[in-house]
Amino acid sequence: MSDAFNEFDDRLRRIDKNRARMKQGYVTVVDRDGLIVTRPKRRRASMPWRGFVFLICGFLGFKALLMASMGFGNYIDRVQKLEQGGVVEIAGAYLMRPDSLSEYLALKLRPYLK
Template structure:
């Protein structure tokens, strides 16, 4: 192995490192200003885009709270009769009646809310 071969290998290694860094920065970067005023691109950190479990859980909690507030304000018998009327409608109304039906959690939260007022 000659010195030229070692230099070529070293050069190829540096080129691979530059390519790797370039590919990372191509996905997004921010400019950071160093103390001497030099702009240095840094890889932007992105959160992984996984399954939005927290958003779905908050939506479900909000929906149950919404139903509980309606039940506590309208009254259980009036709410049940309105659900029956809704269930007699078309497919969309029936789906709405199924979604808005009173479940044990909604009933418990509605009783708690009614006790507050």
């Protein structure tokens, strides 16, 4: 009798857990056998990684485009002028400093801009 009660109690716990997850949204699908089943929606990742990667790629591309169009010497001079400003300008100068990847991309872009 105790085993039957434990199984029943476990089943009730699973049902309650499933209902709690369904309160946050659910989707209805048709199984392979034709039975319509309602399942809780999958949770999305808290950090939108794809958007974050696109943002970084876009920023590096923008920086490479600036380097290629201005020239490396002029670009470095402008970043150095930016370092003489306030806190926001210093932070911008830190982000806009030339790095190896953006320099490589600028060298590849340079022939297309002339």
